[in-house]
Amino acid sequence: MSDFDYQKGVLHAEAVPLPAIADAVGTPTYVYSGAALTRRFQQVTEAFAGQPHLVCYSVKANSNVAILRLFSQLGSGFDIVSGGELARVRHAGGDPRKTVFAGVGKTPDEMAQALDAGLLLFNVESAEELEALDAVGRSAGRPAPFALRVNPDVDARTHRYISTGLKTSKFGVPFEEALALYTRAKKMKGVRALGLDCHIGSQLTATAPLRAALSKVAQLYLALQARGHALEYLDVGGGLGITYADETPPSPAEYARTVLDATRATGATLILEPGRSLVGNAGVLLTRVLYRKQTPERTFVVVDAGMNDLLRPALYEAHHALQPLVRRRGKAVEVDVVGPVCESTDVLARARPLLLPRAGELFAFMSAGAYGMSMASNYNSRPRPAEVLVDKAAWRVIRERERVEDLWRGERA
Numbered sequence: 001m002s003d004f005d006y007q008k009g010v011l012h013a014e015a016v017p018l019p020a021i022a023d024a025v026g027t028p029t030y031v032y033s034g035a036a037l038t039r040r041f042q043q044v045t046e047a048f049a050g051q052p053h054l055v056c057y058s059v060k061a062n063s064n065v066a067i068l069r070l071f072s073q074l075g076s077g078f079d080i081v082s083g084g085e086l087a088r089v090r091h092a093g094g095d096p097r098k099t100v101f102a103g104v105g106k107t108p109d110e111m112a113q114a115l116d117a118g119l120l121l122f123n124v125e126s127a128e129e130l131e132a133l134d135a136v137g138r139s140a141g142r143p144a145p146f147a148l149r150v151n152p153d154v155d156a157r158t159h160r161y162i163s164t165g166l167k168t169s170k171f172g173v174p175f176e177e178a179l180a181l182y183t184r185a186k187k188m189k190g191v192r193a194l195g196l197d198c199h200i201g202s203q204l205t206a207t208a209p210l211r212a213a214l215s216k217v218a219q220l221y222l223a224l225q226a227r228g229h230a231l232e233y234l235d236v237g238g239g240l241g242i243t244y245a246d247e248t249p250p251s252p253a254e255y256a257r258t259v260l261d262a263t264r265a266t267g268a269t270l271i272l273e274p275g276r277s278l279v280g281n282a283g284v285l286l287t288r289v290l291y292r293k294q295t296p297e298r299t300f301v302v303v304d305a306g307m308n309d310l311l312r313p314a315l316y317e318a319h320h321a322l323q324p325l326v327r328r329r330g331k332a333v334e335v336d337v338v339g340p341v342c343e344s345t346d347v348l349a350r351a352r353p354l355l356l357p358r359a360g361e362l363f364a365f366m367s368a369g370a371y372g373m374s375m376a377s378n379y380n381s382r383p384r385p386a387e388v389l390v391d392k393a394a395w396r397v398i399r400e401r402e403r404v405e406d407l408w409r410g411e412r413a
């Protein structure tokens, strides 16, 4: 059974009717299923059972501290991309020693904080960053453990905005330069090579690009070992896709088979950095219809969630299915579901067949657990949504809706 399903015509999260949450907390509100989060995490760890591995949940997909705590209690480590995310992980009780730090622009301050916290691995993305990390390690009197993030130059065949493994991408070090950099690093006192890393992109729905990339990276790993670099970790990144509409991404088991086949020869401990695949289908965004508007060209439905609450459609032309919280019968018409934000790209669902919604009717944007709330902003001075976590028949607010006073916190008139 899906964790978001109709029971007697009413959409539920586990055993909780979603209209009850919308009425109590208001809209827009993100709702997550604890069972869905837990099951997805366990599917990944089971798929890699028998192989030394560490799951490092990618915090940027959904960084609510309740979700970080849940994953931490399941044994997860974390993949972070900023000092802010490190602080969140620690606040939530996550283990810095199971945490890896990626990103092309880590500041020396962020590096020093992470080294001090006992971070597992810095995933270094350029020669100059390696030198900066060396300086941080020397002044701390403790070498910083690092992996180079290499760019294997494969096309992940995903949206170009979430593809990161091509030569033209800002991410990683060109494959050909990696050997020389590890050799240089050997002479540095502030860093210690401990692994090799890659991440080719997000929302991957085919295994072939992953297999191609990891085969190249595994060969490099073996070449480095042969040259005396004592590596332990092979970080294969994240990127496993989910179903938003009719995509058919690999199952966790198929994904694991691809990764294991490509990397087995290395004998390395694998680091996995799943984000979207753990949280994407475990969350929905509840919204209420404000108005309908008929023009000669189109039928618009204006809802109370906008691109500031759910940016993915505007940013990536992403598709989120839209389901009514209470089912009814009738004939579908084609509508554009738009938010209140003053931007033409504030279209959350374009040309969708829907029963012409009525003012006040409630809907859920499905598959909104990843890159939803974590990308929300205050654009148009809109307070950010509340977040709710469901556990069977119980639910609790895990983030209060922002108040208008929060909008100008820190500002001086």
Ligand SMILES: *Cc1c(COP(=O)(O)O)cnc(C)c1O
Residues within 6 Å of the ligand: 058, 060, 061, 079, 081, 102, 103, 199, 201, 202, 203, 237, 238, 239, 240, 273, 274, 275, 276, 277, 370
């Ligand atoms: C964003 C990111 C991930 C997670 O990607 P998903 O597609 O959400 O699984 C993993 N690793 C790195 C380095 C990332 O930047």
